[in-house]
Amino acid sequence: MNIKTAPFLFIDCQTTGMHPSNGHLLELSWLVATADTVTPEIKSYLVQLPEGEVIPSAVQKITGITATDLEKAEPIEKVYEELQKTLQSLPAETVALIHYAQFEKAFLKYLFTRHHPEKEFPLEVICTAKVCRKVFPNITSGNIRAISGFIGTSVGLKRAASHVQATFEIWQELVSRLSQHSVTTVEQLDAWMKEAKPVDKEAKFEYRMDRLTRLAFPDQPGIYRMYNKKNEILYVGKATSLKSRVNSYFRVKKKRDKKTMELLAQVWSIEYTECYSPLQAALLETDEIKRLDPPYNINLKKNRAKSFFTSKDLKQISGLQTTEFPLGPFRPFGSIEQLSLLQQGLTKNQLYQIFHDSVETAILEEGFELFCSQNNLSTDEFLEPRRILAFGFNQIRLQKKLKALAVDTDVTRPELEMTADAVADKFMRLCVRAAGEYKRSRALNRLVNASIRWLYKNEWLELKLKHGHLVKPDEEIQTVSEIPAINDWPVATYDRMSILLSELAKYPHQITVGRFESNH
Incomplete structure (x- = not known):
């Protein structure tokens, strides 16, 4: 059976679990093609889940398939019937090609057994992932996204149809490479795969990014952008030294995380932009990512x-900064939001579940009472945000003093079980973090309209911001004493100011607050 001219069945599925014992088919896609087919036709079906079953949130996040999408799903019997029609139109010796066949094969066997328990599974399966491991022994990752990027193609969402297309494209490349090993038939491929291959302990990872190009990168701060062969962006990063940072990716590190290894297999080119300092690189990075x-x-x-x-009493929240909501900006789901929720509950003589881990009501109440008694606080004081924030600031100062005296300031206890003591610790950390978040918001507001100077390598550098945006060097500006409130903080502005605040902490700096208006 010739691997170039014979038709193969390419098939992939998405599921709600790792095995038929704990998951169900969610999507099934397949195509039939020879290696030299130009545009194969893909058949793809969403599969109805059993009554009462839902898509796990993790699966929904990975695949993008929602409950709304499943309204158009077909019964599993209909999907099986369509697959059978395809199989019956093919020669009896047709082979299925699957990337990581062990996973898909279990669900396909279950599907066939469910409808024909008396028959054996009808398909011979070749795992393209196993073939890739022998054809590309030094690639950094063998998953479908990495292999696709390495051969110069790309994979979209983690959906069955895109994976079937990717498997087909990988097979086309494998057929070309296998011919170099005199492998032209399925039988020869089977024999070749069984041949033991000597292990080359000196072998290095194989990359698509040109080595001499990256070695020529400047030893300067900046940002870098990684692209695949199609010139599609993969990753943006910042560097104190572009030369050092970029080349660090390509040094042999067998224990790198899987995502990084997957990324590196796909990188064909890297572009960079030099900056005067790491601070400017950090600001450019966040904007480029957006x-x-x-x-x-x-x-x-x-x-x-x-x-x-928030309002001055922290009890009300708004997405805009106005005279009624002057405090902020604050991060969503942070300590200020928890404190606001706590206050809302206390005004109704209730303790809301404000922590990320749910706590039994009785233990929550006992822990709150313990915290208040330990720190001479009353419930009424929690309704006065200034009192609670002042308490948090005092705790921060106390912890700094104790740290200077080399006294252990970690007041947390191992939370093997949620006790009243553990809950009291949570309330203490809440007050401290809320105070820190409030202080941080004040600092962010100072940066929105400001002239900033910082010392880097014995040179004072300067940048100006107007309404949270960097003022262009050639833009003429004048300083006005008062600061206008900007009532909207998009994610980009918040991130830019947050990064600027963090970076300034690394250098001696000066901040001149003011409003900048263009003269033209």
Whole structure:
């Protein structure tokens, strides 16, 4: 059976679990093609889940498949019937090609056994992942996304149809490579796969990124952008030294995390932008991540909840900064939001579940009472935000003093079980973190309209910000004494100011607060 001219069945599925014993088919896709087919036709079906079953949130996040999508799903019997029609139209010796066949094969066997328990599984299966491991022995990752990027293609969402297409493209590359080993039939491939291959302990990882190009990168601060062969963005990063940081990726490290290894297999080119200092590189990085939306950047993405503002008593929250909501910006789901929720409950003589881990009501109440008694606080004082924030600031100062005296300041206890003492610790940390978050918001507001100077390598550098945006060097500006309130803090502005605040802490710096207006 010739591997170039014979038709193969390429098949992939998405499921709600790792095995038929704890999961169900969610999506099934397949195509039939020879290696030289130009545009194969993919058949793809969403599969109805058994009554009462839902898509796990983790699976929904990975695949993008929602409950709304499943409204168009087909009964599993209909999907099986369509697959059978395809199989009956193929020669009896047709082979199925699956990337990581061990996973899919278990669900396919279950599907066939469910409808024909008396028959054996009808398909011979070749795992393209196993073939790739022998054809590409020095690639950094063998998963479907890494292999696709390495051969110059790419994979979209983790959906069955895109994986079937990727498996087909991988097979086309494998057929070309296998011919170099005189492998042209399925029988020869089977024999070749069984041949023992000597282990080369000196072998290094194989990369697509040109070595001499990256070695020529400047020893300067800046940002770098990693691209695949299609010039699609993969990742954006910052560096104190572009030369050192970029080349560190390509030094042999067998224990790198899987995501990084997957990324490196796909990188064909890297572009960079030099900056005068690491601070400017950090600011440019966050803006570029928002602009390019690289798939391998997790932090600093733009599609996140916005910061918020509160009333002076912290009891009310708004997405805009106004005279009624002057305090902020605060991070969503942070300590200020927890404190606000606590206050809302106390006004109704209730203790809301404000912590990320749910606590039994009785233990929550006992822990709150213990915290108040340990620190001479009353419930009424929690309704006065200034009192609670002042308490948090005092605790921060106390912890700094104790740290200077080399006294252990960790007041937390191992939370093997949620006791009243553990809950009291949680309330203490809440007050301390809320005070820190409040202080941080004040600092962020000072940066929104400001002239900033910082010392880097014995040179004073300067940048100006207007409404949270960097003022261009060639823009003429004048300083006005008062600061206007900007009532909207998009995610990009919040991240930019947060990073600037963190970076300034590393250098001697001066901040001149003011409003900058263009003269033209």
